[in-house]
Amino acid sequence: MDALTLELLNGVSLFAILAIVALGLGIVFGLMGVINLAHGEFVMLGAYVAYVAHTNGLSHWLSLPLAAVVLFVVGVVIEVGLIRRIHRRPELTILATFGLSVCLRQIAELVFSKDFQSVPNPVPGATRAFGVLFPTYRYLLIVIVAGVVAATLLAFTRSRFGLVVRAIVADRDLAESAGIRTGVTNLCAFGVGAATAGIAGALVAPLGAVEPQAGLAYLPGAFLVVIVGGYNRLWGVAAGAFVVAAVQTGVIHFYDAVWAQIASLALAVLVLQFRRPTPAGAVV
Amino acid sequence: MRTVPDSRSRSRLWLAASLVALLALVAAACGDSDDDTEAPAPAAPAAADADAAEPSDSTDAPEPETTEAPAEPEGAEPETTEAPAEPEPTEAPAEPEPTDTAEAQEPAAPSGEPVRIGILFSNSGPAGVFGPPTANISELIEEDINAAGGINGRPVETFLADDATDPAVGRQAMEQLIDSDNVHVVLGTHSSATRQAAKPLAEDADVLYIYAALYEGGECSSVMFNTGEVPSQQLAPVIPWMMEETGGRSWFLLGNDYVWPRRSFEWARQYIEAAGGEVVGEEYVPLGTQDFSSVAQIIAGSGADLIFPALVGGDAIAFETQAVDFGIGQDAIPRLANIYEENVLGAMGPAVTAGMRVTLGYFKEVDSALNNDFVARYFERFGADAAPHMTFSSHIYDAALLYAAAANAAGTTDTAAVAAAMEGLSMTTPTGEITITGSRHLAQPIYVAEIQQDGSQLIVQSFPSVEPDETCDPA
Numbered sequence: 001m002d003a004l005t006l007e008l009l010n011g012v013s014l015f016a017i018l019a020i021v022a023l024g025l026g027i028v029f030g031l032m033g034v035i036n037l038a039h040g041e042f043v044m045l046g047a048y049v050a051y052v053a054h055t056n057g058l059s060h061w062l063s064l065p066l067a068a069v070v071l072f073v074v075g076v077v078i079e080v081g082l083i084r085r086i087h088r089r090p091e092l093t094i095l096a097t098f099g100l101s102v103c104l105r106q107i108a109e110l111v112f113s114k115d116f117q118s119v120p121n122p123v124p125g126a127t128r129a130f131g132v133l134f135p136t137y138r139y140l141l142i143v144i145v146a147g148v149v150a151a152t153l154l155a156f157t158r159s160r161f162g163l164v165v166r167a168i169v170a171d172r173d174l175a176e177s178a179g180i181r182t183g184v185t186n187l188c189a190f191g192v193g194a195a196t197a198g199i200a201g202a203l204v205a206p207l208g209a210v211e212p213q214a215g216l217a218y219l220p221g222a223f224l225v226v227i228v229g230g231y232n233r234l235w236g237v238a239a240g241a242f243v244v245a246a247v248q249t250g251v252i253h254f255y256d257a258v259w260a261q262i263a264s265l266a267l268a269v270l271v272l273q274f275r276r277p278t279p280a281g282a283v284v
Numbered sequence: 285m286r287t288v289p290d291s292r293s294r295s296r297l298w299l300a301a302s303l304v305a306l307l308a309l310v311a312a313a314c315g316d317s318d319d320d321t322e323a324p325a326p327a328a329p330a331a332a333d334a335d336a337a338e339p340s341d342s343t344d345a346p347e348p349e350t351t352e353a354p355a356e357p358e359g360a361e362p363e364t365t366e367a368p369a370e371p372e373p374t375e376a377p378a379e380p381e382p383t384d385t386a387e388a389q390e391p392a393a394p395s396g397e398p399v400r401i402g403i404l405f406s407n408s409g410p411a412g413v414f415g416p417p418t419a420n421i422s423e424l425i426e427e428d429i430n431a432a433g434g435i436n437g438r439p440v441e442t443f444l445a446d447d448a449t450d451p452a453v454g455r456q457a458m459e460q461l462i463d464s465d466n467v468h469v470v471l472g473t474h475s476s477a478t479r480q481a482a483k484p485l486a487e488d489a490d491v492l493y494i495y496a497a498l499y500e501g502g503e504c505s506s507v508m509f510n511t512g513e514v515p516s517q518q519l520a521p522v523i524p525w526m527m528e529e530t531g532g533r534s535w536f537l538l539g540n541d542y543v544w545p546r547r548s549f550e551w552a553r554q555y556i557e558a559a560g561g562e563v564v565g566e567e568y569v570p571l572g573t574q575d576f577s578s579v580a581q582i583i584a585g586s587g588a589d590l591i592f593p594a595l596v597g598g599d600a601i602a603f604e605t606q607a608v609d610f611g612i613g614q615d616a617i618p619r620l621a622n623i624y625e626e627n628v629l630g631a632m633g634p635a636v637t638a639g640m641r642v643t644l645g646y647f648k649e650v651d652s653a654l655n656n657d658f659v660a661r662y663f664e665r666f667g668a669d670a671a672p673h674m675t676f677s678s679h680i681y682d683a684a685l686l687y688a689a690a691a692n693a694a695g696t697t698d699t700a701a702v703a704a705a706m707e708g709l710s711m712t713t714p715t716g717e718i719t720i721t722g723s724r725h726l727a728q729p730i731y732v733a734e735i736q737q738d739g740s741q742l743i744v745q746s747f748p749s750v751e752p753d754e755t756c757d758p759a
Contacts, residue, residue: 003585010577017575114413115671116601116631124635126609135609138577208574208602209631213410217572217598252578257569258541 046201075194394434409449
């Protein structure tokens with residue numbers, strides 16, 4: 001019984017990590033049609049923000065909004081300097097963001113060196129709940145991710161910004177003709193996508209290594225979630241993260257971690273086979 | 285006005301994007317990003333019970349030449365010196381061999397066309413973190429060999445080539461060393477995948493290739509020597525020691541999913557069972573795993589007394605930092621690690637690592653006069669905050685000294701002649717006493733370091749001249 005409870009909690013925390021890492025990728029891909037291969041590097045930079053905050057004696061929790069702000073600015077600069085010029089050409093965005101990812105890794109290496117760094121866990125230890133001991137930090141991570149995802153969904157459904165975004169996704173040119181400034185919206189979407197990646201990076205920093213190459217490990221997982229969940233619905237990110245987390249946790253529990261990875265890849269292939277096109281204009 | 289991408293073209297676009305993403309996923313899953321030192325290597329020879337395959341009959345051959353003096357060893361060519369087969373544990377680290385014989389007569393300054401030593405190493409990509417100490421050591425290699433009179437009176441020059449932790453790049457780097465830099469020998473510290481890709485070039489060009497990184501064993505080629513630690517060396521003496529030290533007898537083996545951890549665990553299982561212990565769990569995770577929650581639960585449920593983690597880089601850091609919160613940290617279940625090095629341990633932090641034991645062929649803390657001087661010189665030369673000298677860079681340094689001694693003994697840089705002189709060659713370096721075995725591997729000291737409360741490494745046990753359990757007959 002306890003083993004099952006623990007495994008459920010493991011599944012939920014993995015779900016939360018996958019969802020927050022993939023959220024920004026889903027936003028940028030769904031709303032702008034831009035395949036951002038530098039998304040993992042945004043996560044890596046978010047982790048470095050947490051590292052710098054730690055070395056300067058700031059609270060880890062403060063580093064979350066800080067990472068969001070820093071990565072929002074980074075996202076805006078990259079949108080203006082690069083993405084804006086090519087965002088209607090998906091093959092170009094793939095190439096350009098791949099190049100960008102290499103540049104960001106090298107910049108991180110020049111600034112921080114190749115060495116592995118780490119951010120200490122602000123709340124070490126475990127909490128007893130539901131009859132089992134489970135790491136306290138993971139409980140907090142789940143709550144924070146739920147908050148960030150809910151806020152993002154609300155912003156895209158309830159706000160005027162969300163309305164504008166949906167209009168653009170439905171028909172970009174018609175929206176432009178109606179006087180909607182799609183440029184500004186793109187800028188915001190890319191900035192927000194980068195900001196959520198920044199939060200993700202800062203959140204996962206205490207769970208592993210902070211290093212220039214760290215983003216490479218996050219990108220495949222994020223793409224997996226977006227593929228499984230569907231690309232132009234933000235709910236899809238949550239659904240995709242849920243399915244991937246369930247499959248991974250289940251297969252590790254009953255078999256092992258290597259088969260878990262194979263199973264999630266097979267899942268993506270299956271989903272692609274049977275996916276029906278999402279109606280245009282659906283965002284959430 | 286441009287045409288609007290309709291939903292059809294959007295979904296085609298989506299398909300293309302998905303294919304790209306899937307391709308990336310598959311690439312990642314297939315473990316092409318073989319982190320760190322070792323990766324896919326050839327089939328394993330050496331049946332598990334074929335140990336002590338080296339006959340250790342001719343024991344007392346001429347004494348080794350000393351480190352600083354690869355000077356004219358005319359006549360005194362060392363014959364196949366097999367160190368004692370059974371490693372005898374001693375509490376004290378290997379005693380330094382005095383080098384006074386060499387210091388007495390100043391060697392003549394080398395002159396003429398330099399002997400070119402290529403160094404193939406990982407300076408970027410996932411294993412790039414191990415690059416800087418090797419780059420530093422290449423300068424000391426030139427300095428020290430030249431100060432001792434060079435090779436056959438000629439100075440040495442080193443050439444560095446980076447494999448970017450990528451076998452395809454490694455092959456090109458090897459090509460550059462051989463074809464453009466015209467090196468006489470290549471010293472390598474990189475993944476086994478790169479070794480497999482680069483080896484045929486060395487064989488075709490008949491260039492001596494000394495692979496100095498710790499690896500899974502089993503390599504055998506007429507142009508190659510393998511001087512890194514192999515699993516049989518890191519584990520045979522240390523596993524029984526660990527069980528005695530901690531009183532634990534049931535082990536959990538957790539590794540990344542590629543050949544080096546799998547081969548290491550094959551050996552480990554054999555030594556654990558021989559020592560009366562048992563393996564209660566064996567799990568592999570893909571390279572680049574970030575979440576260890578489910579694995580932690582499996583370990584906690586296994587009832588293991590000891591964990592042997594063969595995890596590399598970021599995976600090791602993720603596992604160990606998460607394990608503490610799941611109640612299976614070092615304080616609950618002691619670790620014996622075979623690759624955790626300073627960089628990785630430093631990132632985990634002493635709160636996580638204090639008490640862990642690590643088995644390797646070299647630590648900069650090795651307490652011999654020779655090593656203390658060498659390490660002091662290293663930090664003096666490259667700065668107190670330089671990337672610390674470690675087992676990879678130390679083995680490259682030793683490989684260069686072995687080559688210089690062999691080439692001096694042979695009186696030439698001809699590959700076959702130097703290879704013949706390599707066999708049985710024995711010397712004392714900052715690592716300790718090392719001897720090239722008949723299997724073209726290296727009998728070498730194995731040290732166990734225990735991580736202290738302040739994060740420093742303290743050598744708590746050393747085993748001199750541990751024989752590798754390898755066989756090789758390239759002829």
